[in-house]
Structures are given as structure tokens and as C-alpha cells.
Amino acid sequence: MEADSEAKVRRRVNALRNLQVNSTHIEARFYKEVHELERMYSALYQPLFDKRRKVVSGEVEPTDEECEWQSDPEDEAALAEELKKKAAIEEKTEDANEENPKGVPEFWLTIFRSVDMLSDMLQDHDEPILKHLQDIKVTFSGPDQPMSFTLEFHFEANEYFTNSVLTKVYKMKSExxxxxxxxxxxxxxxDCEGCEIDWHKGKDVTVKTIKKKQKHKGRGTARVITKQVPNDSFFNFFNPIKVSPDKELDEDSEYTLATDFEIGHFFRERIVPRAVLYFTGEALEDDESFEEEELEEGEEEDQDDEEEDDEEEGDSKPPDAPQPAECKQQ
Incomplete structure (x- = not known):
């Protein structure tokens, strides 16, 4: 009789599991519609981002009204000083172009330098190239396409490569x-997919040339050969690890790919929509405050756990035995 009751309960639990599966499919539909909303609203944001690009590049000079901003004088002074450092604009210079800089110099490069996640990838030889970066855009896949988003890095004409746009596609699953x-x-x-960079001769910063001395075993003569080997660079971002369904990745490759996905998500969710706040450092302060709050909450939880453990240990201890009286010296 008892076994029969248990079987009936298990049967009902299985029915609840099936309801939960149906719930996950509805949730998947919800996220697909959210993706479609993001795509629709990106079209509304884009004119603002286009205006941002024109101001940054110096193509458009904002009006006095557009430049009005109420802020604390001390904050303004600190920001002005910070911008001088970031954009490398000197107050006194013989170059008239530096006295009247075009647009916002090194806007995107400054963001790369400021954000830890990006600065970790940045090498000295990348910086002259990123000075030519004019804009970063996010585009979303259409309703009849597999879910994905694309990062577009727009460059002005430069001496390093012929591409005007470098792309990185992030493929997503919502099933x-x-x-x-x-x-x-x-x-x-x-998964993610980069693009081929058409480097000008001798300008590819993702490889470096090394010289190696080879000695002939029989003759004893030596020769010097040159070979190209991979080089650390942000631009390796556009040549990601290939994911194969038939082959498992090793631990290092899995970590590299997970980091790549995190960076792509960060560009999409934070950098592109809030670029000016990362340039000024305001978004960095918000991120740091959020991390500190999380850390404090975590520390409190750990402390509570320790106190609970101490209480449990205290409850399990027998009463302290009376201490023997001290022996008096004769």
C-alpha cells in the first residue's frame, strides 16, 4: 500500500517536471522576443550613436545649447584635468592643431586603456592603430535569422590595413x-566568428619575426633563418578559437573562449551604449562601487556562516571542566 502511494506521488512529480519543461520553452520564446525588441530599439538609438561618432571625429561641432551641462565645479575641474591626461592635450604648444584639437582625440583608445578587461589585451603596438578607430557599433540578427549580434569596429584610412570595418559575430542559442x-x-x-584583416606589408602586429641560428650537423656550418610567430595583440580578437562539435577544447582554450564571450557581451551591454561614461571614468566608478557592494555582501555572508559554525561548535562542546586551583609555592 505504501509503495503504491509513493508511485502515485512520483507520477505527479513527473507531471510537474513536464510543466516545468513547458515553462522553459515559454521562457525561451520570451528571450527571443527580447532580442527582437533590442533589434528594434537599436534603430532608435542609432541616430544618437551616429551623432556621437560625428562629434568624436570632429565632423560635427555641437552647439552651445548641446554643450550645456550642470555639474559640480570641482567635478568639472577634475574632469578637465583628467581629459588632458587621457587625450594628451597640452595647454601650451606651438602646434595650432593641438591647441584646437579635432573632435575628441583618442576617444576609443582612452576607453581601451581605462577598462581593465580591454587594457589586458592592449599592447603598445596596438595603440597607434586604435587611434584610427572612429566608432564601434552593435547590430542584431533579423527575425528570420539564427540569434546573433555583431560588433563592428569602424576605422578611418590608415597605414596598417585596408579594411574600413572589422567585424566579430557572436552566435547565440536560446533553446x-x-x-x-x-x-x-x-x-x-x-560560438564567435572574426574576420580577416588585410594588413599592409610589414604592418601585421599579430605576428613577429624572429631570427634563429641553425647549425649543420655534418659540416658544422651555421646559418640564420627568420620565421614568423604569433604575437600578443588586441587584434587577435578578430581571430578567435574555432569551436568544433567533434573535438573537445582543452582547459586553456575553454578559458580563452569564455573570456572572449565575456568581452563581446561587455562591448554590447556596456561599452557601446555608455561609451562617453567610460571615457570620463564615471562608468568605471559605478562598476567599482557595484563590485565593492557585492564584495561587502559576500563578506557579510561569510561572516554569518562563520558565526553559525561557531555557534554550532559551541553547542556541541561539553561544559568547561573546572580548572584546578593554582598550587601555592611553599
């Missing part, structure tokens, strides 16, 4: 796994 539907937590990046 519950048939083998493990309960693991679904929303869209996830599953």
Missing part, C-alpha cells in the same frame, strides 16, 4: 537543451 532542459537560464553565446 532549452533536450537532454537537460532544466539547465536553461536564457540566451548564451555558443
Amino acid at each position: 532549452p537543451d533536450s537532454d537537460d532542459p532544466f539547465s536553461f537560464e536564457g540566451p548564451e553565446i555558443i
Whole structure:
């Protein structure tokens, strides 16, 4: 009789599991519609981002009315000083172009330098190239296409490569796994695809040339050969690790790919929509405050756990035995 009751309960639990599976499929539809909303609203944001690009590049000079901004005088002074450092604008210079800089010099390069996640990838030889970066855009896949988003890095004509736009496509999945539907937590990046950079001769910063001395075993003569080897560079970002369904990645490759996905998401969610705040450092302060709050909450939880452990240990200890009286010296 008891076994029969347990079987009935298990049967009902299985029905609840099926309801949960149906719920995950509805959730997947929700995220697909969110993606479509993002695509629709990106068209509304784009005119503002286009205006930002024109101001940054110096193509458009904003009006006095557009430049009005109420802020604390001390904050303004600090910002002015910071901008001098970031944009490398000297107050006294013989160059008239530097006295009246075009647009906002080194806007995107300054952001790269300021954001830890990006500065970790940045090398000295990347900086002259990124001075030519004019804009970063995010585009979303259409309603009849597999879910994805694309980062577009727009460059002015330069001496390093012929591309005017470098792209990175992030492919996403928003479907519950048939083998493990309960693991679904929303869209996830599953793969990414870069682009080929058409480097001018001798300007490819993703490789370096090394010289190696070879000695002939029989003759004893030596010769020097040159070979190209990979070089650390931000521009390796456009040549990501290839994901193969038939081959498992090693631990280092998995970490590299996960970091790549995180960077792509950060560009999409933070850098592109809030670029000026990362340039001024205001967004960095917000990010740091958020991290500090998370850390404090984590520390409090750890402290609470320790106190609970101490209480449990205290409850399990027997009462302290009376201490023997001290021996008096004769």
C-alpha cells in the first residue's frame, strides 16, 4: 500500500517536471522576443550613436545649447584635468592643431586603456592603430535569422590595413537543451566568428619575426633563418578559437573562449551604449562601487556562516571542566 502511494506521488512529480519543461520553452520564446525588441530599439538609438561618432571625429561641432551641462565645479575641474591626461592635450604648444584639437582625440583608445578587461589585451603596438578607430557599433540578427549580434569596429584610412570595418559575430542559442532542459537560464553565446584583416606589408602586429641560428650537423656550418610567430595583440580578437562539435577544447582554450564571450557581451551591454561614461571614468566608478557592494555582501555572508559554525561548535562542546586551583609555592 505504501509503495503504491509513493508511485502515485512520483507520477505527479513527473507531471510537474513536464510543466516545468513547458515553462522553459515559454521562457525561451520570451528571450527571443527580447532580442527582437533590442533589434528594434537599436534603430532608435542609432541616430544618437551616429551623432556621437560625428562629434568624436570632429565632423560635427555641437552647439552651445548641446554643450550645456550642470555639474559640480570641482567635478568639472577634475574632469578637465583628467581629459588632458587621457587625450594628451597640452595647454601650451606651438602646434595650432593641438591647441584646437579635432573632435575628441583618442576617444576609443582612452576607453581601451581605462577598462581593465580591454587594457589586458592592449599592447603598445596596438595603440597607434586604435587611434584610427572612429566608432564601434552593435547590430542584431533579423527575425528570420539564427540569434546573433555583431560588433563592428569602424576605422578611418590608415597605414596598417585596408579594411574600413572589422567585424566579430557572436552566435547565440536560446533553446532549452533536450537532454537537460532544466539547465536553461536564457540566451548564451555558443560560438564567435572574426574576420580577416588585410594588413599592409610589414604592418601585421599579430605576428613577429624572429631570427634563429641553425647549425649543420655534418659540416658544422651555421646559418640564420627568420620565421614568423604569433604575437600578443588586441587584434587577435578578430581571430578567435574555432569551436568544433567533434573535438573537445582543452582547459586553456575553454578559458580563452569564455573570456572572449565575456568581452563581446561587455562591448554590447556596456561599452557601446555608455561609451562617453567610460571615457570620463564615471562608468568605471559605478562598476567599482557595484563590485565593492557585492564584495561587502559576500563578506557579510561569510561572516554569518562563520558565526553559525561557531555557534554550532559551541553547542556541541561539553561544559568547561573546572580548572584546578593554582598550587601555592611553599
